[in-house]
Amino acid sequence: MERSSFIRNFKPRKFLKGKHIQTIFNVVFPPENPLTSQYYSEDIILYTSDKSGDSLWLEHNPPLDSYRKNSPPFNGYYMILIHGMEGNSDSHYIVTLASSALKRGYGVIRVNLRGCGKGEGFSGLIYNAGKSEDIEEVENFVYKSLSKKIILCGFSLSANMVLKYLGEKNRPRIKYFSAVSPPLDLKSCCEHIDSPRGKFYRDRFLRSFKEKIKKGRVHSNPNTLKHVFETKTMFDFDDIFSAPLAGYRGALEYYRVCSSKNYIYTIKQKGIIIHADDDPLIPKDEFLRLNWEKVPNVTRILTHGGGHVGFMTDKTEDIPDGRWLNYTLIEYFQKLLT
Numbered sequence: 001m002e003r004s005s006f007i008r009n010f011k012p013r014k015f016l017k018g019k020h021i022q023t024i025f026n027v028v029f030p031p032e033n034p035l036t037s038q039y040y041s042e043d044i045i046l047y048t049s050d051k052s053g054d055s056l057w058l059e060h061n062p063p064l065d066s067y068r069k070n071s072p073p074f075n076g077y078y079m080i081l082i083h084g085m086e087g088n089s090d091s092h093y094i095v096t097l098a099s100s101a102l103k104r105g106y107g108v109i110r111v112n113l114r115g116c117g118k119g120e121g122f123s124g125l126i127y128n129a130g131k132s133e134d135i136e137e138v139e140n141f142v143y144k145s146l147s148k149k150i151i152l153c154g155f156s157l158s159a160n161m162v163l164k165y166l167g168e169k170n171r172p173r174i175k176y177f178s179a180v181s182p183p184l185d186l187k188s189c190c191e192h193i194d195s196p197r198g199k200f201y202r203d204r205f206l207r208s209f210k211e212k213i214k215k216g217r218v219h220s221n222p223n224t225l226k227h228v229f230e231t232k233t234m235f236d237f238d239d240i241f242s243a244p245l246a247g248y249r250g251a252l253e254y255y256r257v258c259s260s261k262n263y264i265y266t267i268k269q270k271g272i273i274i275h276a277d278d279d280p281l282i283p284k285d286e287f288l289r290l291n292w293e294k295v296p297n298v299t300r301i302l303t304h305g306g307g308h309v310g311f312m313t314d315k316t317e318d319i320p321d322g323r324w325l326n327y328t329l330i331e332y333f334q335k336l337l338t
Contacts, residue, residue: 010276010303010324013312019278020200022307026092033095035059035110039102040067043118046141048134056134057112057119058141059089064102075105075337077175078147080138084156084181084309086208088117093155093180093309093325100326104334107146111138113158115217124219126212128246129157129186130258132165143173151333152177155309156281159273160184160260166271167263176336177271178329181279181309184264184286186255192283194233201281202234209237220245261286265294272299272332274325276306299332 012018016025035041044058064071079101083091089110098108112119113127113134127134135152142150152174154162159182166177183189193202210229212218220228224241231237239251248254277284284302292300303311311325319327 009301010306010311011313012305013314013322016310016312017305019276019280019305019307019310022276022278022305022310022312023280025310025312030092031096033090035061035095035098039064039099044141045122046137048137050133052123052125054114054123054125055119056114056137057089057117057122058138059110059112059118060146061098061102061108061110063105063107065105072103072105074107076147077149077151077333077337078107078109078142079151079153080109080111080135080142082111082135082152082154082158082161083113083116084158086116086205087155088112088119090117091155096321096323097153097326097329100323100330104330106151109138109142109146115212120212121215121217123217125245126218126242127157128242128254128258129160129183130164130254131161131246132168135161135165139171139173148173150174153180153329154178154182155180157183160186160258163260163267163273164258164263166269167260167266170268172268174269176333177267177269178332179260179271179273180325180329181275181282182260182273183282184259184261184290186259187252188286189282190235190238190251190255193281194235198281206231206234206237213241218245261290264290264298267295267298270297270299270336272301272329274301274303274311274328276303276308276311278305279308281308301328 039061042060046056048054063074065073081094089112094110114123115126152162159179162179192198228241243251243254275287313322313324315322
């Protein structure tokens with residue numbers, strides 16, 4: 001695949017044109033999830049080592065040849081798949097990429113970040129855009145228990161986590177990576193989602209966060225909780241709640257320390273970063289500002305259309321399900337493995 005900052009090899013599906021429909025189609029009409037019905041699946045509760053009492057709920061889909069005859073042989077690699085903001089291990093992009101990976105001989109670990117999916121109620125803290133220690137916990141588990149060859153894949157908020165994780169220090173146990181629709185600059189992304197253009201998505205995220213807090217799933221003092229329910233912007237929510245809970249003085253410090261644009265130039269692994277020029281949550285500006293020539297080991301793709309972690313194209317012989325993103329990621333990794 002050509003390394004470029006602008007590639008025109010994505011064409012939106014005929015009846016799914018437009019940034020919003022690409023973004024929400026799979027949320028409204030989620031794909032079938034065969035990962036627990038057709039394949040062996042194992043729940044793993046991984047207790048964190050930060051003495052918080054929290055745990056990460058992982059879902060393990062081992063290579064198909066470990067339990068099914070006439071399956072593709074295990075290629076030695078495990079993919080760690082991490083969802084985006086208020087997603088979980090059953091998010092459409094996680095389920096469909098995991099299914100494609102299993103059919104090509106990979107093993108898969110699907111991560112529920114703190115307080116998400118099956119892990120809701122198992123953590124008093126919440127995830128954030130820079131929580132590298134949680135990725136390290138999962139990496140350590142996979143490396144010691146499943147495979148010495150690891151591919152790290154992040155989507156949306158976790159794409160930022162992956163880029164920060166790999167750039168802040170050397171992580172030699174991660175062989176390759178992918179980051180899809182990453183918020184490279186958290187402050188500018190917050191400003192966008194707090195603007196009228198992002199209101200639909202902002203309100204959805206805030207409502208989801210507040211519902212979890214209302215259930216008593218997250219630890220915080222009563223005075224803070226009172227103010228949280230009054231917040232109407234993502235900045236105020238992060239400034240009052242997310243940032244202090246993660247140990248930052250406020251949202252601005254949190255955004256500054258955790259924005260992945262500050263870490264990309266020191267990433268040593270080969271990897272692929274994919275973003276759409278019409279992403280309704282994350283503007284393309286920061287993607288275009290980066291000096292990609294300084295990271296020749298990274299393949300970067302900015303598509304015409306695709307929305308936010310959407311990328312649904314017409315069905316073809318090469319892409320029978322029309323999921324351009326999965327096809328592109330798997331083909332990229334396959335070339336590295338050969």
